[in-house]
Amino acid sequence: MCEAAGDGGCGAGPGPARRRGQGHSHPRPCMKCGGSAALIIRIGDPFCRGCFRDYFVHKFRAMLGKNRVIFPGEKVLLALSGGPASSAMLRQVQEGLSRETAKKLRFVPSLIYVDEGAVRGQSLAQREQTLARMEALLQATGFPFHLAHLEQALELPASILRPGPGSSGKPGQSYKEAVEGFIQQQRQEGDREGGTSPPGPSTQVGDPAAPHLPAPARTQELLRLFEAVETATAREELLQMLRTHLILQTARTKGYTKVMTAESCTRVAIKLLTNLTLGRGAFLAVDTGFTDDRHGDVLVVRPMRDYTAKEIAFYNHFFHVPTIIAPPLRTKRREKPSIHRLIERFLLGLQEDYPATISTVYRTGEKLSPAPAKASSESERCLLCLCALDIDGEEELALEPTLIMEEPEENGAESKAAFIPLLCYGCRLTFKELGPLATLPPYVRAEAQRRIHSAQMEQQSLEVPQEDEEPSKS
Ligand SMILES: [Zn+2]
Ligand SMILES: [Zn+2]
Numbered sequence: 001m002c003e004a005a006g007d008g009g010c011g012a013g014p015g016p017a018r019r020r021g022q023g024h025s026h027p028r029p030c031m032k033c034g035g036s037a038a039l040i041i042r043i044g045d046p047f048c049r050g051c052f053r054d055y056f057v058h059k060f061r062a063m064l065g066k067n068r069v070i071f072p073g074e075k076v077l078l079a080l081s082g083g084p085a086s087s088a089m090l091r092q093v094q095e096g097l098s099r100e101t102a103k104k105l106r107f108v109p110s111l112i113y114v115d116e117g118a119v120r121g122q123s124l125a126q127r128e129q130t131l132a133r134m135e136a137l138l139q140a141t142g143f144p145f146h147l148a149h150l151e152q153a154l155e156l157p158a159s160i161l162r163p164g165p166g167s168s169g170k171p172g173q174s175y176k177e178a179v180e181g182f183i184q185q186q187r188q189e190g191d192r193e194g195g196t197s198p199p200g201p202s203t204q205v206g207d208p209a210a211p212h213l214p215a216p217a218r219t220q221e222l223l224r225l226f227e228a229v230e231t232a233t234a235r236e237e238l239l240q241m242l243r244t245h246l247i248l249q250t251a252r253t254k255g256y257t258k259v260m261t262a263e264s265c266t267r268v269a270i271k272l273l274t275n276l277t278l279g280r281g282a283f284l285a286v287d288t289g290f291t292d293d294r295h296g297d298v299l300v301v302r303p304m305r306d307y308t309a310k311e312i313a314f315y316n317h318f319f320h321v322p323t324i325i326a327p328p329l330r331t332k333r334r335e336k337p338s339i340h341r342l343i344e345r346f347l348l349g350l351q352e353d354y355p356a357t358i359s360t361v362y363r364t365g366e367k368l369s370p371a372p373a374k375a376s377s378e379s380e381r382c383l384l385c386l387c388a389l390d391i392d393g394e395e396e397l398a399l400e401p402t403l404i405m406e407e408p409e410e411n412g413a414e415s416k417a418a419f420i421p422l423l424c425y426g427c428r429l430t431f432k433e434l435g436p437l438a439t440l441p442p443y444v445r446a447e448a449q450r451r452i453h454s455a456q457m458e459q460q461s462l463e464v465p466q467e468d469e470e471p472s473k474s
Helices: 050-065 083-095 124-141 152-155 173-188 216-228 232-254 264-275 283-288 309-318 339-353 357-366 393-402 416-422 425-432 444-462
Strands: 040-041 043-045 075-080 108-115 145-149 258-260 299-301
Touching: 040 050, 043 050, 043 357, 050 309, 075 083, 075 232, 083 108, 083 309, 108 124, 108 232, 124 145, 124 264, 124 416, 145 152, 145 444, 152 216, 152 232, 152 444, 216 232, 232 258, 232 339, 232 425, 264 283, 264 339, 264 357, 283 357, 339 425, 416 425, 416 444
Parallel strands: 075 108, 075 258, 108 145, 258 299
Antiparallel strands: 040 043
16 A cells, blocks of 8 residues: 555555555545545555545556656657556546646556557467457557557567667756747647647557468477576566567657556565666666666657556556456476466465555655666666666676586677676676577577677777787786
């Protein structure tokens, strides 16, 4: 239960009175209007349905308003999984766009859904069915939408692992200018354009080819990649990476500068501890913060991170938000559960008895700085996660023996060992478990080759003038 204040989110400290377990239906009055409360959120704050809805909707706007990174008129891609949080996020955007002018959201949303059925053990019929349901849901919003298949990640260009040309640095002032400019423009156009069309039969820009499943050979290739991965943990990480890159690619090719993902406060807390366990401590802030600018040209924004999973569940239930639940990632027989699942179970279990658990973890994460993830040059950036390499010198030597495996059949640059220097500590651990190079996605191999070659070239050009110099230290 998050200590969510109206606009501050999971900010306030835990109240003295703690309730155990689920909030029962109480005859207590709503804290806002005095009507009869329908639910209790946080620690002992009763709300009636209407006031809960206002609170929920306001929180979304407040989150965007406070952070000021989404500009009016900007094209924003909402990444939807069909799950509770992203479905609630979509509803917030719909609510926000249908408001009266003063409170209206002013960006231009589009939607993307990535079909992961292949690696989630769905049969062809199940995939078709899920896709059809999802497509109907997306279509009903009236927003343009894109359907993608995880298989398409195998066709990604290597450039997806390079940051695009940086966007406008600090918003602040330019945000204000953008808002004023936008309002002026809207006045001139007589409020006809600039916002989005209201939900309705206006703009339908679904990918026409999308409902069809990918070629079976592609699915087989994807399955081989996932089956070669040695642990459930690395498989979860791989899935997240492929999905992120696929969404990013869609954003780049279709001209979206912002992507919204829907991690809840609960999800953020789980991810904080998971990533800590995975050796990604230096990157917690970019991995979980409100904004994630590692890709340069496309900013990832997480506007749902102030909502608890419980709030979202109540909201979806009360206001009939449709969701589509995907089955979990397929695991091998007798395989240990992933660290992701273990942490989730641990935190949610703890939360049952200590309702401040999630909010405490979440608030601790708020104190972290994204600075350690910033890389100034390509050679300092992790090949897979694009964060700054957090390993150098002696540290690297100490880690090397445990990370490099013997692969005599591979030679030259095409060996797993050659990849290691390109990776951050956390990605090294994952990479080690990703299976043979041959099954890795082609774009990862291509970009690694490019970087290995350019590092070699650099080395050669440096070697000539340095020949005479005495090394100062050995
Ligand atoms: Zn009320
Ligand atoms: Zn990395």
